[in-house]
Amino acid sequence: MLKLVSRRVHGACLAMPTSALLTATATAPRPTIADVARAAGVSKATVSRFLNHRDKLLSPDIASRVEVAVAALSYVPSPMAQALKRGRSRLIGLVVADVTNPFSVAVLRGAEKACQEAGYLLMLYNLGNNGAREREAIEALTSYQVDGFILNTLGRDAGAAAAAARHGKPVVLVDRRHQGMQADFVSLDNAGSVRLAASHLVERGYRELLFVSEPVRDVSSRVEREAAFHAFLLESSSSPAVTGATFESSADDADGLDQALRALRQRAGQRLPGIVASNAVVTLRVVAAMARLGWRFGEQVGLVGFDETEWSPYVGPGLTTIAQPTDDIGRTAADCLLERLRGLAPPARQILLPSQLIVRGSSSPHQPDPPSGQA
Amino acid sequence: MLKLVSRRVHGACLAMPTSALLTATATAPRPTIADVARAAGVSKATVSRFLNHRDKLLSPDIASRVEVAVAALSYVPSPMAQALKRGRSRLIGLVVADVTNPFSVAVLRGAEKACQEAGYLLMLYNLGNNGAREREAIEALTSYQVDGFILNTLGRDAGAAAAAARHGKPVVLVDRRHQGMQADFVSLDNAGSVRLAASHLVERGYRELLFVSEPVRDVSSRVEREAAFHAFLLESSSSPAVTGATFESSADDADGLDQALRALRQRAGQRLPGIVASNAVVTLRVVAAMARLGWRFGEQVGLVGFDETEWSPYVGPGLTTIAQPTDDIGRTAADCLLERLRGLAPPARQILLPSQLIVRGSSSPHQPDPPSGQA
DNA sequence: TTGTATGCGTTATCAT
DNA sequence: ATGATAACGCATACAA
Numbered sequence: 194m195l196k197l198v199s200r201r202v203h204g205a206c207l208a209m210p211t212s213a214l215l216t217a218t219a220t221a222p223r224p225t226i227a228d229v230a231r232a233a234g235v236s237k238a239t240v241s242r243f244l245n246h247r248d249k250l251l252s253p254d255i256a257s258r259v260e261v262a263v264a265a266l267s268y269v270p271s272p273m274a275q276a277l278k279r280g281r282s283r284l285i286g287l288v289v290a291d292v293t294n295p296f297s298v299a300v301l302r303g304a305e306k307a308c309q310e311a312g313y314l315l316m317l318y319n320l321g322n323n324g325a326r327e328r329e330a331i332e333a334l335t336s337y338q339v340d341g342f343i344l345n346t347l348g349r350d351a352g353a354a355a356a357a358a359r360h361g362k363p364v365v366l367v368d369r370r371h372q373g374m375q376a377d378f379v380s381l382d383n384a385g386s387v388r389l390a391a392s393h394l395v396e397r398g399y400r401e402l403l404f405v406s407e408p409v410r411d412v413s414s415r416v417e418r419e420a421a422f423h424a425f426l427l428e429s430s431s432s433p434a435v436t437g438a439t440f441e442s443s444a445d446d447a448d449g450l451d452q453a454l455r456a457l458r459q460r461a462g463q464r465l466p467g468i469v470a471s472n473a474v475v476t477l478r479v480v481a482a483m484a485r486l487g488w489r490f491g492e493q494v495g496l497v498g499f500d501e502t503e504w505s506p507y508v509g510p511g512l513t514t515i516a517q518p519t520d521d522i523g524r525t526a527a528d529c530l531l532e533r534l535r536g537l538a539p540p541a542r543q544i545l546l547p548s549q550l551i552v553r554g555s556s557s558p559h560q561p562d563p564p565s566g567q568a
Numbered sequence: 569m570l571k572l573v574s575r576r577v578h579g580a581c582l583a584m585p586t587s588a589l590l591t592a593t594a595t596a597p598r599p600t601i602a603d604v605a606r607a608a609g610v611s612k613a614t615v616s617r618f619l620n621h622r623d624k625l626l627s628p629d630i631a632s633r634v635e636v637a638v639a640a641l642s643y644v645p646s647p648m649a650q651a652l653k654r655g656r657s658r659l660i661g662l663v664v665a666d667v668t669n670p671f672s673v674a675v676l677r678g679a680e681k682a683c684q685e686a687g688y689l690l691m692l693y694n695l696g697n698n699g700a701r702e703r704e705a706i707e708a709l710t711s712y713q714v715d716g717f718i719l720n721t722l723g724r725d726a727g728a729a730a731a732a733a734r735h736g737k738p739v740v741l742v743d744r745r746h747q748g749m750q751a752d753f754v755s756l757d758n759a760g761s762v763r764l765a766a767s768h769l770v771e772r773g774y775r776e777l778l779f780v781s782e783p784v785r786d787v788s789s790r791v792e793r794e795a796a797f798h799a800f801l802l803e804s805s806s807s808p809a810v811t812g813a814t815f816e817s818s819a820d821d822a823d824g825l826d827q828a829l830r831a832l833r834q835r836a837g838q839r840l841p842g843i844v845a846s847n848a849v850v851t852l853r854v855v856a857a858m859a860r861l862g863w864r865f866g867e868q869v870g871l872v873g874f875d876e877t878e879w880s881p882y883v884g885p886g887l888t889t890i891a892q893p894t895d896d897i898g899r900t901a902a903d904c905l906l907e908r909l910r911g912l913a914p915p916a917r918q919i920l921l922p923s924q925l926i927v928r929g930s931s932s933p934h935q936p937d938p939p940s941g942q943a
Numbered sequence: 944t945t946g947t948a949t950g951c952g953t954t955a956t957c958a959t
Numbered sequence: 960a961t962g963a964t965a966a967c968g969c970a971t972a973c974a975a
Contacts, residue, residue, distance in 0.1 A: 223710075223735070225968055236946045241970055252944060269711050273651050274968035277951045282648065284712075287692075292677050302667050305694050314708060317662075317692045319680050333689060335598075337659075338648050360598070480882045504879035507855050600952055611962045616954055627960060649952035652967045 224266040233262035244270060276338050285530065286334035286342045288318040288327070290369075295473055296500055296519060297345055300367055303523020304343055311531050313340070320346060328353040335360050341530045343367060347412055348374075363533035365526045370413040375541045377529040381517050382545040383414060387421035389550050390469050390497040390515050395435055397556050399467030399495040402426070402437035403457045405450070405479055406471035409441060418471050418499075436460070442478055450482045454494070465558055467495035473502055480508055490555035497556055501549075510554025518546050599641040608637035619645060651713050660905065661709035661717045663693040663702070665744075670848055671875055671894060672720055675742055678898020679718055686906050688715070695721060703728040710735050716905045718742060722787055723749075738908035740901045745788040750916045752904040756892050757920040758789060762796035764925050765844050765872040765890050770810055772931050774842030774870040777801070777812035778832045780825070780854055781846035784816060793846050793874075811835070817853055825857045829869070840933055842870035848877055855883055865930035872931055876924075885929025893921045 230237045235255060242250060243259040262268075276282035285308050289297045305315050316339055318330040324347040331353050334342065341363040344354055348371040355374060357364050365377040391402060404422040409415045419439055426437045438460075440453040457466045470476040476498030483490060490496050490509040498505075501516035525544055532539075554560060605612045610630060617625060618634040637643075651657035660683050664672045680690050691714055693705040699722040706728050709717065716738040719729055723746040730749060732739050740752040769777060779797040784790045794814055801812045813835075815828040832841045845851040851873030858865060865871050865884040873880070876891035900919055907914075929935060 221734075226970095227968080237969080238946060238948095238971080239944090242945085245970075250944060255945080269707070271652075271713070271968055272711055273648050273657065273713050274951090275970080276648050277646075277652055277953095277967090278969050278971085280951080292673060292680065298667060298673050302694065305667065305692065306696070309694075314712065315692045317680065317690045319677065319684075321681070332644070336644050336647055337689065338646070359596075477878055477882075484882060502879070503852055504877070504883060507852075507859060507884070508879060508882045601954095602952080612952090613954085613962060613964090614960090617961085620954075625960060630961080646952055649967090650954080652951090652969090653953045653955085655967080 223271070224268045226268070226270065229259065229262045229266055229268045232266060233258045235259060280338070281340050281534075282338040283313050284316055284337060284339045285313045285527075286318065286331070286337075286339035287315050288320065288330045288334065288342065288344055288346055290320050290324075290346050291322045292317075292319045295502055296368070296517065299517075299519030300345060300523040300526070303520040303525075304527040305523075307524045307527035307531070311527075313531070313534075322347075324349040328356070331357045335362065340534050341365070343526050343530060344371075345369065347410075348372065349411065363530055365529045367522060367526045368414050372411070377526075377533075377542050377544075379522055379526045379529065379544040379546070380414065381522070382547050383417040384421040384424070385545075386499070386515050386517075386548040387418050387469065388425050389548065390499070391422060391425045391437075392429070393513070393550055393552070394467035394469065394495050394497055394556060395429065395433060397467075397495060398465050398558050399556075400433060400435055400464035401457065401461035401466045402435065402469060403453065403466065404437065404439045404469045404471065405442050405453070405475050406439065407441070407475060408443055415471060422469060442475055444478075447478070447482065447485070450478055451485060454479075454482055454486060454488070458494070465495060466493075467556070468497070470496065470498035473498065473500035476500065476512065476514075480512075483509075489560075491557045491560050495556045495558070497550075501551055505551070506553060510557070510560055513553045513556035514551050516549040516551050518548070521546055598646070599643045601643070601645065604634065604637045604641055604643045607641060608633045610634060655713070656715050656909075657713040658688050659691055659712060659714045660688045660902075661693065661706070661712075661714035662690050663695065663705045663709065663717065663719055663721055665695050665699075665721045666697045667692075667694045670877055671743070671892065674892075674894030675720060675898040675901070678895040678900075679902040680898075682899045682902035682906070686902075688906070688909075697722075699724040703731065706732045710737065715909050716740075718901050718905060719746075720744065722785075723747065724786065738905055740904045742897060742901045743789050747786070752901075752908075752917050752919075754897055754901045754904065754919040754921070755789065756897070757922050758792040759796040759799070760920075761874070761890050761892075761923040762793050762844065763800050764923065765874070766797060766800045766812075767804070768888070768925055768927070769842035769844070769870050769872055769931060770804065770808060772842075772870060773840050773933050774931075775808060775810055775839035776832065776836035776841045777810065777844060778828065778841065779812065779814045779844045779846065780817050780828070780850050781814065782816070782850060783818055790846060797844060817850055819853075822853070822857065822860070825853055826860060829854075829857055829861060829863070833869070840870060841868075842931070843872070845871065845873035848873065848875035851875065851887065851889075855887075858884075864935075866932045866935050870931045870933070872925075876926055880926070881928060885932070885935055888928045888931035889926045891924040891926050893923070896921055 226237050226240050229240045239255060240259055243256055272283060287304060291297055308315055316334055316337060318334060320326050320330060327346050327350045335357060342357050343365050345367040348369045351372040354364055354371050368380045370378050394402060404419060406415050406419055409419055426435060429435050442450050468479055470479050488494055497513045497515060499515045501514040505512040505514050601612050601615050605615045615634055618631055647658060662679060666672055683690055691709055691712060693709060695701050695705060702721050702725045710732060717732050718740050720742040723744045726747040729739055729746050743755045745753050766777060779794060781790050781794055784794055801810060804810050817825050843854055845854050863869055872888045872890060874890045876889040880887040880889050
């Protein structure tokens, strides 16, 4: 695979100031409830009641007067003031381990949608993969009176999330659970998904497996997937003799991964070697390693990777993936939270969503001939 | 290219409630400034002064008493209350046309970082590519007293952003400018980048060019790139005879794109045809079309695509890309905004950042032999 | 049914 | 240098 690294920088940064001064100008301050009251010739309390208890306790005549005043001034209550008074802000804190991770973004998307529909806004805090900042994030967010949390973090700092719960804020954990934390938890069915991936490889004839994961540490999803992989090996050690191992790949250790792949083929001998990549990031590393080694997916090494991405169909012969229902995960997480914000307080739930296996060329030992190249 | 579409669903959604009730429990309310005052034996005003004007007007004895009280109670001021009083919330509204777009996410990432460092939090509003909701977004955000806006939207609804400015909130536009809106604007140097892409193709020997873009409509970045492409054709019509055209691709019209590519090769005749894809989304569509047609990048059709992605190196022979400095764009946008939030009011700026050309196989007419396939 | 008055947690103005 | 007090915009307990 050719990968020219020649780079060229062009152009210069040009700053082109326009002539017009756009200083923040004559800013008509937003109308307050007092303005509405004055315009309608009623008291602030009445306006407030109209807004909050529209139906109850209101003479139709006055109601309509308030209504027109509100419309005339295009009055919108200040959520800040409401929050101060009510203790609820209609804000939801979303803290994410790494916005760069496509999985996180996909979840974010689902969650944001559900929240918006329910009239909540999202405050975003990105950890940049720095687990130490988890506590910081939660504190910053609580200080803004967020009504609840959606947490997709490392979960290293068990105290951090617990602190949130201690403030009485409902919490829902996504993808990664926190040690000893009793909170709603929504995630992929990791055990089932790993089994799905591994057994697919076995069905396709791959016999020596390698599970490649980011450093497992104590990230729950990684732990679970790794454990499931070994469980699979034990279960299935009977009929077709399947063996396997785990390799922890880190971003700065490309060499290690290359060696692990070489060792894999060595161990496989005459048998076909197959790889289960534990997420999209790892999949990409494996793809890079294969390119460095000049190996081809499918024939030489099988691959099933967690996380379906837009590019999965187009890398090599197409990447077989385990597609997570990311949108559902995000939406479900938000729904759990919203339910608690409505006052319901069911016991902590675990919701595990199923994955889909999407079969492509990377798990097919017999590649078709390449296309002719003519239209 | 093989693309088995067989799918299999496995597992079931299992809900596994734990026994422990985790109802929001004994929530010790956050300490207020009054609590601190009481603990230190001083007045609220003194505590407030200590917090805000630490150095001025404070007897060291009292200052330290307050300091210990604050520490003892681990007091943190309520930003909501502060916002109500000051009119500033230390919140920044980020509205994004589409969180799914990798470019938007990359920008988001840079902006979030810069804001966090400056002590600002981000309120996220995703339009889901629905331009009509732009006004809605801005209103929701202003109602939360955000101090300013970073807008990466279609810019169709000119009034929407203008409304924000009218509220006296500084606005910075990213990537897409708004009709007649005088605000800070940061984006890629589109003209230069298109020239870079097109001239690279020409250098490599491609002579019949196709510019593929999402529907241009009035999205400024698309308009600019398309215009630059045609300008390039006019300029360079002299020495090597280069001709070209534009195709607008929409998500639901795969057929149209296929036909456009066929027409491209037709027009090219003996000459080499080349494609400039105007962003990552379009690049992916072109990749998909090429797969459907069974054509190969480089030899048969050249490609330079806007937006460097993690997968660019691994699709086909590697995709030649125009890499946007997304992180810089985000950070610069945030910095512009933060500067205005500090009270500075320079005239509206335009900051155009340069791109990098990353050359890979898709713009190379002479592909090297495929690797041997043995370690 | 409606109005008055109070407080949410701060900061700022005025005294002292 | 410090303390009482009002006000930010709103919701509610209470009075009418």
